[in-house]
Amino acid sequence: MRIGCGVDVHELVFGRPLILGGVRFEVDLGLAGHSDADVVCHALMDALLSAARLPDIGELFPDTDPAFEGASSIALLARVAKMVADAGFTVADCDITLCADAPKIAPHKREMRENLARALGVSPEHVGLKATTFEGLGFVGEKEGMAALATCLLAE
Ligand code: MG
Numbered sequence: 734m735r736i737g738c739g740v741d742v743h744e745l746v747f748g749r750p751l752i753l754g755g756v757r758f759e760v761d762l763g764l765a766g767h768s769d770a771d772v773v774c775h776a777l778m779d780a781l782l783s784a785a786r787l788p789d790i791g792e793l794f795p796d797t798d799p800a801f802e803g804a805s806s807i808a809l810l811a812r813v814a815k816m817v818a819d820a821g822f823t824v825a826d827c828d829i830t831l832c833a834d835a836p837k838i839a840p841h842k843r844e845m846r847e848n849l850a851r852a853l854g855v856s857p858e859h860v861g862l863k864a865t866t867f868e869g870l871g872f873v874g875e876k877e878g879m880a881a882l883a884t885c886l887l888a889e
Contacts, residue, residue: 735887737784741775754845755807767796771806776881778813784887810852827885828861
């Protein structure tokens with residue numbers, strides 16, 4: 734087995750869509766970024782790439798490359814899953830924590846897990862997802878941004 738972890742942070746701004754786990758939330762604040770800034774997918778991609786000892790998403794999909802402007806991160810996650818498979822690994826399990834004081838993800842959690850699982854080619858049973866608030870503290874609590882942490886287990 735191989736283990737990997739990934740962390741990502743994006744700023745919350747007006748005038749951007751909020752996309753988390755491939756689901757669009759109809760809210761005023763969205764995440765800023767070169768791609769669609771799906772912080773959940775970004776943390777998970779880095780966990781997978783790290784476990785497979787492949788280059789990280791900053792190297793693979795640089796924010797200086799116009800090809801990735803507005804890119805769908807769930808599509809990039811599927812590309813990463815293919816690279817991990819090509820390197821000889823299968824995704825055994827993964828777990829993600831979204832750090833956000835709003836919005837509540839509970840109504841969309843199932844759809845997010847299904848999107849992530851589809852991109853990975855695994856059952857949703859193998860995609861853990863939860864959110865935590867920062868109780869009003871720090872950049873998450875002040876709604877200046879969101880963070881995500883991901884862990885995955887790959888089988889050789
Ligand atoms: Mg990112």
